[in-house]
Amino acid sequence: MSRLIFVLNGPNLNLLGKREPHIYGSETLADVERDCRALAKELALEIRFHQSNREYELIDWIHEAREVAGGIVINPGAFTHTSVAILDALNAFDPPIMEVHISNVHKREAFRHHSFVSGVASGVIVGCGTLGYQLALRRLAQLLNSAAK
Numbered sequence: 663m664s665r666l667i668f669v670l671n672g673p674n675l676n677l678l679g680k681r682e683p684h685i686y687g688s689e690t691l692a693d694v695e696r697d698c699r700a701l702a703k704e705l706a707l708e709i710r711f712h713q714s715n716r717e718y719e720l721i722d723w724i725h726e727a728r729e730v731a732g733g734i735v736i737n738p739g740a741f742t743h744t745s746v747a748i749l750d751a752l753n754a755f756d757p758p759i760m761e762v763h764i765s766n767v768h769k770r771e772a773f774r775h776h777s778f779v780s781g782v783a784s785g786v787i788v789g790c791g792t793l794g795y796q797l798a799l800r801r802l803a804q805l806l807n808s809a810a811k
């Protein structure tokens with residue numbers, strides 16, 4: 663099984679650390695990427711880290727991941743609550759998927775309580791801040807390590 667992990671980020675996450683720190687914290691997406699890369703090294707994973715405000719780009723990366731990746735970490739942003747297209751793309755990806763939300767979506771508006779992605783994810787991490795990405799990578803490493811035995 664490939665140890666390449668795609669870390670995918672949806673719309674507006676490029677603003678991380680620049681607006682609404684009371685909800686999303688003060689780390690920027692570049693900080694998150696740096697931390698993911700450091701942890702990936704420790705876990706002997708390779709990562710491809712992407713963010714887009716466009717639904718089709720996220721879908722194209724999921725399709726690319728089908729060919730080469732052993733897992734996906736995805737924070738689909740607001741597409742979490744709207745996108746059957748992202749769900750369909752993820753349904754065509756066999757290895758484990760971890761869904762991450764920085765904020766506790768269940769503590770927020772009702773429209774954030776439903777996720778199209780959760781039903782296809784191996785695990786969901788919400789409300790742990792940007793640490794959620796690290797937790798997701800650790801879980802994927804554990805799943806990959808146990809599959810290799």
Ligand code: CA2
Nearest residue numbers: 674675677678681682739740763764765
């Ligand atoms: O909590 C999360 O990670 C979310 O996926 C973030 C999405 C939101 O639509 C989901 O309901 C929960 C929004 C990402 C927008 O990120 C911003 C960061 C800073 C300033 C403005 C937006």
